[in-house]
Amino acid sequence: MSRAVESDLVERLLDGEHRALARAITKIESQSPGYRDIVSELHAHTGDASVVGITGSPGAGKSTLVDKLAKYYRDQGETVGVIAVDPSSPYTGGAVLGDRIRMASNVGDMDVFFRSMSARGQLGGLSTATADAVKALDAFGKDRIIIETVGAGQNEVDVVKTADTVVVLVQPGSGDDVQMLKAGILEIGDLFVVNKADMEGASRTVAELQEMIHLRDDPRANLDTGHHGAEAFDDAGHGHGGHADASDAETDVDAEDDPSDGDKPPVWTPQVLETVATTGEGINELVETLDDHRDYLDASGELAEKARKRAGEEIRQLLRSDVNRLLEAELDRRGGVDAFAEAVVEKETDPYAVAEDVLEPFRECLDGRDD
Amino acid sequence: MSADSEQRTIRCLIAKVGLDGHDRGAHVISRAFRDAGFEVIYSGLHRAPDEIIQATVQEDVDVLGISILSGAHNTLVPKVMAGLEEYGALDDTLVIVGGIIPEEDRPGLLEQGVDAIFGPGTPMQETIDFVKENAPERA
Numbered sequence: 453m454s455r456a457v458e459s460d461l462v463e464r465l466l467d468g469e470h471r472a473l474a475r476a477i478t479k480i481e482s483q484s485p486g487y488r489d490i491v492s493e494l495h496a497h498t499g500d501a502s503v504v505g506i507t508g509s510p511g512a513g514k515s516t517l518v519d520k521l522a523k524y525y526r527d528q529g530e531t532v533g534v535i536a537v538d539p540s541s542p543y544t545g546g547a548v549l550g551d552r553i554r555m556a557s558n559v560g561d562m563d564v565f566f567r568s569m570s571a572r573g574q575l576g577g578l579s580t581a582t583a584d585a586v587k588a589l590d591a592f593g594k595d596r597i598i599i600e601t602v603g604a605g606q607n608e609v610d611v612v613k614t615a616d617t618v619v620v621l622v623q624p625g626s627g628d629d630v631q632m633l634k635a636g637i638l639e640i641g642d643l644f645v646v647n648k649a650d651m652e653g654a655s656r657t658v659a660e661l662q663e664m665i666h667l668r669d670d671p672r673a674n675l676d677t678g679h680h681g682a683e684a685f686d687d688a689g690h691g692h693g694g695h696a697d698a699s700d701a702e703t704d705v706d707a708e709d710d711p712s713d714g715d716k717p718p719v720w721t722p723q724v725l726e727t728v729a730t731t732g733e734g735i736n737e738l739v740e741t742l743d744d745h746r747d748y749l750d751a752s753g754e755l756a757e758k759a760r761k762r763a764g765e766e767i768r769q770l771l772r773s774d775v776n777r778l779l780e781a782e783l784d785r786r787g788g789v790d791a792f793a794e795a796v797v798e799k800e801t802d803p804y805a806v807a808e809d810v811l812e813p814f815r816e817c818l819d820g821r822d823d
Numbered sequence: 824m825s826a827d828s829e830q831r832t833i834r835c836l837i838a839k840v841g842l843d844g845h846d847r848g849a850h851v852i853s854r855a856f857r858d859a860g861f862e863v864i865y866s867g868l869h870r871a872p873d874e875i876i877q878a879t880v881q882e883d884v885d886v887l888g889i890s891i892l893s894g895a896h897n898t899l900v901p902k903v904m905a906g907l908e909e910y911g912a913l914d915d916t917l918v919i920v921g922g923i924i925p926e927e928d929r930p931g932l933l934e935q936g937v938d939a940i941f942g943p944g945t946p947m948q949e950t951i952d953f954v955k956e957n958a959p960e961r962a
Binding site: 547 | 857859883898910911912
């Protein structure tokens with residue numbers, strides 16, 4: 453693999469060749485030699501796409517919703533990239549990636565670039581691979597990029613955090629799901645969508661979600677509803693991001709009554725929407741709210757802040773995996789971890805002493821530097 | 824971790840093309856491939872050649888497995904092959920066909936660029952070994 457081959461691939465990708473985009477993502481996903489050069493070259497061409505992450509439990513309707521969203525954007529004349537992440541078997545590494553089946557509205561439309569990715573058992577590497585694949589789609593010129601993932605664990609949460617806007621999909625009547633949301637996913641959602649809203653229990657799930665969002669936002673929210681009556685209720689249902697949060701309320705109790713927010717920075721309160729993805733019901737509202745959130749990110753400066761945070765996290769993640777590789781190599785050079793483990797079990801040494809020992813040359817190397 | 828992630832993972836698309844509602848075979852092979860450590864993308868039933876081409880190109884699969892039991896292979900397979908060629912995906916995709924393909928139709932399909940045809944009763948391991956040995960390089 454020479455540098456020239458990578459540059460050629462990047463060039464063809466930027467020229468809009470679908471096959472080159474597909475191959476670039478393959479290289480990124482398998483971390484094949486040279487993939488870093490590709491991502492480095494692509495980086496300068498990124499930043500124009502709006503990235504939405506969609507997560508939710510299996511069967512909530514993510515793929516169907518993504519299909520309808522893609523269709524909507526295509527009808528507006530925009531191009532779409534989708535990355536669907538599915539779990540892989542921890543035993544064989546094999547996987548069945550089934551999200552493509554639902555992409556029925558965009559049959560044969562090459563301007564919807566749909567790519568399935570599996571976790572491949574990479575520790576933390578999945579979010580790096582996803583972020584890099586998003587860069588490839590962005591550089592290719594996709595206007596809208598959607599990341600779809602099963603929201604089961606930290607790994608998936610990290611993946612979906614590479615998006616600017618995070619949508620959490622919930623099924624009606626799924627008390628357990630809402631429990632799960634409490635545990636962590638609630639914090640990452642900018643938007644909650646109760647899909648299959650024609651099913652029994654949908655309105656109850658909506659109410660539960662709204663309650664949790666407002667508990668999270670402002671411990672006094674429940675008390676406030678008494679004062680503000682219908683207006684507060686309206687706000688909870690169809691707020692437009694101008695809803696004052698706890699800190700505003702402390703300094704200015706009348707903040708919520710004042711429609712002219714003036715010079716106050718805009719605040720986003722997570723919205724709860726209802727959709728029926730199979731029929732397309734509620735998709736327009738979803739798209740509008742996604743755009744609202746995007747506007748909010750722009751206006752508040754949070755978009756730039758997010759980009760900075762993400763870049764920082766990417767650097768850290770890369771360094772971690774690189775240092776890890778160095779350490780593994782050092783371990784191998786010293787006869788492998790098994791020998792050390794044996795010695796620890798035999799009480800000849802202890803894990804801390806071994807770690808100290810293996811790390812010694814690295815530390816010396818760094819201590820010697822004064823630049 | 825580094826060793827694992829650099830290990831080559833074979834990606835396959837298992838595709839049902841045309842008006843053929845029998846997908847038991849496709850399910851069985853998807854599962855066997857998964858258990859062999861491959862990443863399998865299953866197309867679902869009743870796909871048009873265009874969809875198969877789109878999926879093969881975008882997913883950059885190493886292997887395209889087409890399952891046809893309807894007898895329309897002489898119509899459908901050439902369309903898929905032509906589409907792969909158009910997008911520059913024919914050379915580095917291993918194309919295998921499974922299902923009911925009469926003996927006299929086989930040479931024609933192989934000539935169009937199909938790499939192998941597996942009829943009913945082929946041992947699963949034989950197909951898996953063939954894929955492992957012949958999956959094209961994705962350097």
